[in-house]
Amino acid sequence: MQFFRSHILVCGGTGCTSSDSAKIIEELDKLLVDKKLDKEIKVVQTGCFGLCEQGPIMVVYPEGTMYCKVKVTDVAEFVEEHLIKGRIVTRLLEKSSDVKDGEYAIEKSSFFKKQLRIALRNCGVINPELIDEYIAFDGYKALIKALTEMKPDEIIETIKKSGLRGRGGGGYPTGSKWEFAAKQDNDQKYVCCNADEGDPGAFMDRSVLEGDPHSIIEAMIIAGYAIGANYGFVYVRAEYPIAVKRLQIAIEQAREYGLLGDNILGTGVKFDLEIRLGAGAFVCGEETALMTSIEGKRGEPRVRPPYPAEKGLWQKPTILNNVETLANIPMILLKGPEWFASMGTEKSKGTKVFAIGGKINNTGLVEIPMGTTLREVIYDIGGGIPGGKKFKAAQTGGPSGGCIPASHIDTPIDYESLIELGSMMGSGGLIVMDEDTCMVDIAKFFLEFTVDESCGKCTPCRLGTRRMMEILDKITKGRGKMSDLDELETLARDIKAASLCALGQTAPNPILSTLRYFRDEYEAHIRDHRCPAGSCKSLLSYEVTEDKCIRCGLCAKNCPVNAITGSKKDEIPFVVDQDICIKCGVCYQKCPVDAITK
Amino acid sequence: MKTIAELEAIRKRTLDEISMRTDEESVRIVIGMATCGIAAGARTVMTAFLDEIQKRNIHNVHVSATGCIGVCRLEPIVDVIDKDGNKTTYVHMTPEKAAKVVVEHIANGKICVEYTLPENK
Structure with a gap:
């Protein structure tokens, strides 16, 4: 074993990579050799730390010092001061955290204090390209436990008892889905992972794949053993090159270690998997469209039932779980369903990862226990709204979700409370809006997205969303009529009721929810030809x-x-x-x- | 292909390597590396600590650098802080003394009183 006195962890997630973290690593490596420190200090590329706003992030252990917005030109000073002289370069520390002297550890910053990282447990901690580091932090231990100590139905029972629900948006109980597929009598079954993350502003799944790809592989093998499937697919969008590369490396390492293959760890269990790349169509995140796409056909949804657990890929029983759902599985098996169920609210257990963006200081990725209030997320973790502006609303669930107005900022976040407010959990995108945001314009933004992404197979979605779009466009240009609002509502109801898949069924949500909470803004546009937020250009x-x-x-x-x-x-x-x-x-x-x- | 036992061995070995990234309690060796410390030879003392720890395969030890404590005439100064937070300060350190501190103090828990402040002797 090589003893290193210090590990320098540099974020290699997409956000930090785009602001040159790879060059920082290069420079560090070079300077360490120059100063003859390369035998005692190790540079590690990790996954996302979550505080993307402050990237590139660099954390130095054993102290746990977190440096933010590091530039390549800062590296020389850092090496000289911190590594050689042991003096912290205070100008590169995170500004918002209320650190006292000598307490610069990453856990102390306000951004991390209220978080509880389960799905993101290894992101920013291990090098995702080294299977040994994953194994060190109890990786593949749940798999060993499952294969040697548990029967398939015991695993399903454990997942059911934990209360884990699908993190992709729907919130269907994961254990029940597995049980349904396990009961199917068929010689061939499949396990799929949905990594076709498409909501604007959402990047939870990408970060898990980039920061901890082995957790997904481990969970998929466990799922395969539980339902009797021996093959799996990870459907990930091609626009995530770093995630795809790290997952590919992880699959190869797992095969080499005998964690994938015909005789997993000598137990006789068989499972293997492959990656399928999506071409960036939003509708392919819908389960039936995703499977049609894996089969090599045009990605279009089909009518359910039959549900995939009965007839999925190539008409065989298939389970499809979202990345974040799967990332929770190993921890549930290791720590027990009671542990998982002890977190969260009555019907929503565990934690949820959110990608917070929009008008917020700490843009980034956070994981919080279910039941945390929106206020805590926005002000305590997110650091509030830039420029001291007033909070107006938060949008969750992307193009399928809705807005939560300021009056509901103290609502504990879980599946039920969000539905009640006319929004939804969705996959975890959370867009914060301040007083300068026009709610009609926001509804139009999301609708534009669904109009573009509608696959065209069914009429209500293909044409209905376009008609709604035209009405919204008229309103934002000051040419709307009061009767347009009724027409919008009628159309929205019809589209919800008649569309083939969830894309169309949820497309009117952004309009319905803004109409519910901000009807006065719509009326101001129509009646007074005025945009209260001062954002619609034609009305200014x-x-x-x-x-x-x-x-x-x-x-x-x-x-x-x-x-x-x-x-x-x-x-x-x-x-x-x-x-x-x-x-x-x-x-x-x-x-x-x-x-x-x- | 790896067996379950081999996987366990990998887990143990790698955890030793990367345990500093967790909160686990460790013994800390803090070496004064300001200008005064470096001029007095702190760099060779640090290298000696690292070599000795490596050679003896000792785990849960952190070695880090710190600034000037103010008693420059006693440099190189090294603090050893045990798991309970008790601090021992060694002064006028050399690579040889460092090796001995690792064996006596870090490995066997016996403080090398002769290397501490003169008034302790």
Whole structure:
């Protein structure tokens, strides 16, 4: 064993990689050799730490010091100061955390304090490309336990007792799904993993695959043993190159160690799996479309029942679990169903991973026990809203979900409470919106997405979403009628009822939920031709408030189309000519005394 | 193909290597590596600690650097902090003394009083 006095963990997730973490590793390696420290200090590339906003992240052990926004040019100073002289480079520490002197450990930062990491347990801790590091932190221990001490029905019973529900959005009890597939009498069954994460702003599954790919492989083998399947597929989108590469490496390592193959660990159990790449169609995250795509056909959904557990891939019994669901499985077997069920709320057990984005300080990935309130997520973990703006709403569930308004910020987050509010858990995207966000515009944004992604197989979804889109477009341009709102509601109800798959059935949710909580904003657009958030361009008019204006002339000087006239010298008040104005907002930003209103 | 026993062996071995990334209690060896410490030879002392720990295959030990404590005339200074937080300060350290501290103190729990502050002797 080589003894290293220090491990430097550098995030190799997609976020940090895009801000040059790979080059930081290169530079570290080079400098360590130059300073002859390479035999005593080790550089480790890990998965996502979660605090993507502050990336690239670098954590130094044994101290646990977390450095943020590290640049390649910072590396030399870090090596000289921290590694050689033992002095922490304080200017690179996380700014928001309330650390006391000498307490710079990663666990102390406010971002991590309220989190409970189960699915993300190894992300940012191990090197995902080394199977030995996964094994060190109890990896494949649950598999050994399952194969040597448990019968298949005992495993299913354990999962059922834990209360684990599907983390992909639907929230169907995982144990029941497995039980249903196990009961099917068939010589061939399959286990599938849904890693076709498509919600805008969501990256939970990507981070698990990038940071801890072996946990998915382990869980799939366990699932195969439990339901009697000997083959599996991981369906992952091709737009996740790092995830695909790490999963491929992990599969090869698992085969080499005999964890996949004809005789797993000498127990006689057989299981193997392969990766199938999706081409980026949102609908392929829907289970029947996903399976059709794996079969090599055009990814379109089909009518259920029969459910995949009965007739799935190639008409054989198949279970499909989401990445995050699977990541929980090994821990449940190791620590017991009671342990898992002790976390969360009455009907939603365990934890949930959320990708928080939008108007929030700590954009990133968090894992919290079910039942944590939205306020805790946004203010305690997320660090609040930039610029001290007011919280308006949070959007969960992506294009299938809805908005939770500020009045419900203290709702404990679980499957039931979100449904009750007209939203849904979804896969875990959480977009925070502040007072400057127009709710009609947000509904339009998500609807634009579903219009683009509708596969076209059924009419309500293909045409219905397009008609709703046209109405929303009219409203945001100030050409809507009050009767449009009723028509929107009728269409939404029909589309929900008549669409073939979940994509269409949930597509109207963003509209219904914004209508429910922000109907006044829709009405302001229609009746007063006014966008209350000041975001819909066609409805804006920039005007100079005469008694506030100090006649400095900055607005006129910066206007790109010379729409503002007035005179500094002759004390003539400045005015905006609405016919020429292109509503670019430059005057609004430049005015030093906030005399321009929109 | 690996057997279950081999997997267990890998687990144990790798955990020793990466245990510093968990919160587990460990003995900490902290070496003063400010300008005064480095000038007095702290770097060779640190290397000696690392070599000896490696040679004797000792686990749950962290070696880290720290700044100047203020008594520059006693450098190289090394603090050994045990699992219960008790601190022993060694002064005027050399690579030879470091090797002895690993064997006596770290491995066998016997403090090398002769290397501590002069007033202790």
